[in-house]
Amino acid sequence: MQNLTLLDGQKFQITIQRLCRQLIENHNDFSGSVLIGIQPRGIYLAKRVADELRKILPDSNIQQGDLDITFYRDDFRRQGSPLVPNQTKIDFIIEGKKVIMMDDVLWTGRTIRAAMDAMQAFGRPEKVELLALVDRRYSRHIPVSADYVGIEVDSIASQKVVVSWKETDGEDRIVLVSEVKE
Ligand SMILES: O=P(O)(O)OC[C@H]1O[C@H](OP(=O)(O)OP(=O)(O)O)[C@H](O)[C@@H]1O
Numbered sequence: 001m002q003n004l005t006l007l008d009g010q011k012f013q014i015t016i017q018r019l020c021r022q023l024i025e026n027h028n029d030f031s032g033s034v035l036i037g038i039q040p041r042g043i044y045l046a047k048r049v050a051d052e053l054r055k056i057l058p059d060s061n062i063q064q065g066d067l068d069i070t071f072y073r074d075d076f077r078r079q080g081s082p083l084v085p086n087q088t089k090i091d092f093i094i095e096g097k098k099v100i101m102m103d104d105v106l107w108t109g110r111t112i113r114a115a116m117d118a119m120q121a122f123g124r125p126e127k128v129e130l131l132a133l134v135d136r137r138y139s140r141h142i143p144v145s146a147d148y149v150g151i152e153v154d155s156i157a158s159q160k161v162v163v164s165w166k167e168t169d170g171e172d173r174i175v176l177v178s179e180v181k182e
């Protein structure tokens with residue numbers, strides 16, 4: 001099987017813009033809402049969305065942070081080598097706020113479960129929503145769903161969705177990679 005590009009170029013950017021408009025529909029000027037990207041790859045999504053929102057709403061204060069989940073994963077004790085956490089950077093209050101969590105891919109849902117645990121250390125939000133750029137449907141291990149979805153993909157376990165970003169990888173692209181060996 002060949003790798004399949006699911007989204008790239010202008011359509012990728014249009015998808016990001018559509019997600020921003022959906023967020024504005026529910027969060028108005030974001031005065032009571034914050035964005036949190038999940039490390040390591042959700043932070044690129046959160047940054048891109050925050051940048052777009054700042055363009056659309058120049059008078060708003062869009063707050064965006066990064067959350068590391070390394071030691072909240074349910075498999076972290078199973079790792080053979082020492083784990084190196086990523087940076088958590090949340091320099092705003094989330095207590096009583098509407099938090100929009102973001103990740104590039106939603107697959108089993110285990111990353112999101114860990115992120116919910118990790119976020120507890122920062123306070124009790126009024127509400128938590130999830131934005132996923134790619135939703136791999138029918139693959140959940142736990143009951144998690146996204147409130148905002150870029151694209152939905154039907155896939156099998158041996159495949160992997162890989163998201164590349166202009167800022168870090170040189171181009172915006174979502175590829176369904178075939179036959180990933182574990
Ligand atoms: O819904 P889940 O099954 O948790 O998978 C989704 C997560 O997997 C990816 O990260 P990463 O490649 O770091 O994780 P992986 O090692 O599980 O593939 C991706 O960036 C999401 O954070």
Ligand SMILES: O=c1cc[nH]c(=O)[nH]1
Binds near residue numbers: 162
């Ligand atoms: O398809 C997948 C599954 C988990 N993590 C990814 O980045 N892609």
